[in-house]
Amino acid sequence: MEKEWKKQQSDGTIVVRTCGWSPPGDHPVGCGMKLHIKDGRLVKVEGDPEHPISQGRLCVRCLTLPEYVHHPQRVIYPMKRVGKRGEDKWQRISWDEALDIICDKIRYYTDNYGAESIIVFGGTGREACLYYYPLAFSAIGTPNCCYPLSGWSCYGPRCSITDYILGAGYPEIDFAGFYPDRYDNPNYKRPEYLVIWGKNPLMSNPDGFYGHSIIDLMKRGTKIICVDPRITWLGTRAEHVLQLRPGTDTALALGLLNVIINEDLYDHDFVENWTYGFEELKQRVQEYPPEKVAEITWVPKEKIIEVARIIGTAKPCPIQWGLAVDENPNGVQLGHAILALIAITGNLDVPGGITIGPPAALMGKWRMETRSQLSEELWAKRIGAEQWPALSTAMATTHPDETLDTLETGKPYKLRMGWFNSSNFITATCSAQPDRWYRALQSLEFNVVQDTFMTPTAMAFADIFLPLPTFAEHDGVVLTHFGRNAIFMGAINKAFEVGECKSDIEVCIELGKRLHPEHWPWNTAEEFFNDQLKPEFGFDFNDLREKGVFQPPYEYKKYEKGLLRFDGEPGFNTVTGLVELCSTLFEAWGEDPLPYYKEPPYSPYSTPELFKEYPFILTSGARTFTSFHSEHRQVPTLREITPDPIVEIHPEAAERLGIKDGDWVYLENMFGKCKQKAKLTKTINPKVVHASHGWWYPEKPAEEPSLFGVWESNINTLIPHKHIGKLGFGAPFKCLICKVYKAED
Amino acid sequence: MDKQQFLNMEEADRLNYLNTEAATKDFATICAELGMTKEELNKLGYYFVRNKFMAKPMKGYGTTIRSGNEYKDRFK
DSSP: OOOOSEEEOTTSOEEEEEEOOTTTTOTTTOOEEEEEEETTEEEEEEEOTTOTTTTTOOOHHHHTHHHHHTOTTBOOSOEEEOSOTTSOOEEEOOHHHHHHHHHHHHHHHHHHHOGGGEEEEOOSSSTHHHHHHHIIIIIIOOSOEEOOSGGGOSSHHHHHHHHHHTSSSOOEEOOSTTOTTGGGOTTOOOOSEEEEESOOHHHHOOTTOOTTHHHHHHHTTOEEEEEOSBOOTTGGGSSEEEOOOTTOHHHHHHHHHHHHHHTTOSOHHHHHHHEEOHHHHHHHHTTOOHHHHHHHHOOOHHHHHHHHHHHHHSSSOOEEEOHHHHSSTTHHHHHHHHHHHHHHTTOBTSTTSEEOOOSOOHHHHHHHHGGGGSOHHHHTTSTTTTTOHHHHHHOSSOOHHHHHHHHHHOOSSOOOEEEEOSOOTTSSSSOSSHHHHHHHHTTOSEEEEEESBOOHHHHHHOSEEEEOOOGGGSOEEEEGGGGTSOSOEEEEOOOOOOTTOOOHHHHHHHHHHHHOGGGOOOSSHHHHHHHHHHHHHSOOHHHHHHHSEEOOOOOSOHHHHTOSSTTOOSSOSSSSSSEESSOHHHHHTTSOSSOOOOOOSSSTTTSHHHHHHSOEEEEEOOOBTTBSTTTTTTOHHHHHHSOSOEEEEOHHHHHHHTOOTTOEEEEEOSSOEEEEEEEEOTTBOTTEEEEOOSOOOTTSOOSTTTTTTTTTSOGGGGSOTTOOOTTSOOOOTTSEEEEEEEOOO | OOHHHHHHSOHHHHHHHHHHHHTTSOHHHHHHHHTOOHHHHHHTTEEEETTEEEEOSSOGGGOSSOOSOSHHHHOO
16 A cells, blocks of 8 residues: 555545544454545545455445444533433533543542452453453453453354464454455465355454455355355355254264265375374264254255365365354354364465464453453452353453353452443343343442443443544554454554544553553553554554555464464464364363264253244344444434344244234243344244344433333343353354244334 | 472473373372362463373463564564
């Protein structure tokens, strides 16, 4: 790129080139765009054709950014609550007053109850994933930093499993993102087939992957295999779709391994030199012949065999995994089995296969390092660390389900102050049974919320509201996969200001300087980014602005070259130094060291009596182009495209129930109910329904009990608390049961 | 050797010590002599795998140690 990042046009319009992040969610991809600013207002957003990854393409979320940025309901000044919690009564205050109040409270709770009585809640995606850990550990000084989703069911499980099995950072498909000339680079090899497992990357643009790269690859000849309970848009263009019963993915993965191993389709050289426990795995997969797996998954036996043969023989054939791994109590085993498939078929760290990175780098590493600023005694008080060693080894957070238990019981100690950094989690986003969280959170005595809009969570709990800038209003660095496999880095450039908003790193610095100045030497965000970039790359933040995007070179087959281990030895960064098909760590934690299938906790087979009353399998959480989780609900253009929460039902099932397309229906089970609008579609199995997540209604009354209608369409009220896997990961967000009936009200 | 003496050793020396012991003693005996449990050893990063002690080279992405394959290390 190497172009001017900011320039003025003849009509006075200023055009700023930047990379998107969030808020609002341009989920961590760093799409390139040009922001057109006139008279201090954002008037237009267009894709940046010179951005090597997104190449000028943008989705509707970024194109409607002006509506979001200048929305009349946006909160752009620090606010103090002057009424009771749940009342919409606020007073504008200065940043100094807000920080004075907050610091006094932090000092009070720390001095009287210990810093552990303060908890920081984070959410999905916002760059604050990088900053809410340091906010807790280093600025406030508490060991309790919580991602409240039951079973930590988003991304964390995949990272942790990779850490345990490969000793590496996030395994991403090789979409030539490291190369300025992309797919034409001579070192790159286009995948022959690409397996997309439980993911819809076109809509979600997940973490470090730009979804439309799949289209690029398809145009160049790559064939697609989709594993999904729904036939997605991509599925309709795939070579094969394995439309499985929700929650049975692990059985399918073991069935595929069965065929590949028994038909001798695996990479002998890799298996012999670089894996541990192949014979044990071989023995285990004998329990999963295709005919048995077909019965479990509802995928025809012939289809399982055909796809297994493709995975075993196509070169390369990477597998891209998604939330199906995380939102499943049997998901650790699924992740293990998928990594085993990738490894034994010779697709690991090869051109066009699966790339792997360091377990942490740059800000992603710094955020972890800040935890060393806490004493071991304080660190040991982290909620759930003792009970869940597997989770707490890989994750620096509390255990989410234990955190709810602690809020409800006051054990092992009472939590008194909450900081809601990047999470609107009483909507159906980042919690199971959010109604239960809502009641439990009432016990907190003082709360701070950082957000762009007054959300249901902020309205219910904030005592102080701190306004956040959008990514167009502050400086920053996009770091794909949070540094765990940074395919590229991009500069986020501040283009203009709205009100008095401060970014996460700016708040961390200001708060840190007041409470723990020894840990916060930086005066500005730019100084902080310079310190992160310069020692590693030799360039600073301003250089990155000029570059626009930096793509670090990539080295394949690092395991052969001693580039994966810090001791420089060949191999992987695991206990055995090999890819652990049989996991020493799982065994140490009392879990089966080999992958196995376990039926979902509620299903036609595990709870047949309940299934008579709740005869649908409920899956949820698929993404749309028009929202990122609970964000964007107030943007007029996006609401025009997606006005209502949608539940997908097969026409045959709907007819049986007297439901027509567009009818409002109730979804109900043992844990709760909610209302969504029926969309009849043959892309879903007649025994399965798919419901939307993240819904609230900014147009509805703000005050309690409505809280912007947060309970009306809240699908997570049907998802139970603490139905998690043995290692503490995974909850049944995508594999529950429910009944559906027409709403007459 | 007791637990405190073991903890006072350098990390590399600990692993050598454990494997010297493992050549002649079983895992339970080594644990008993050290006054440590399997979980305590695991927490320190030592695992008994097929009659041999191994150390997890780093504690995942929660580590505060350089992994060795950061950009600067790979492309000096």
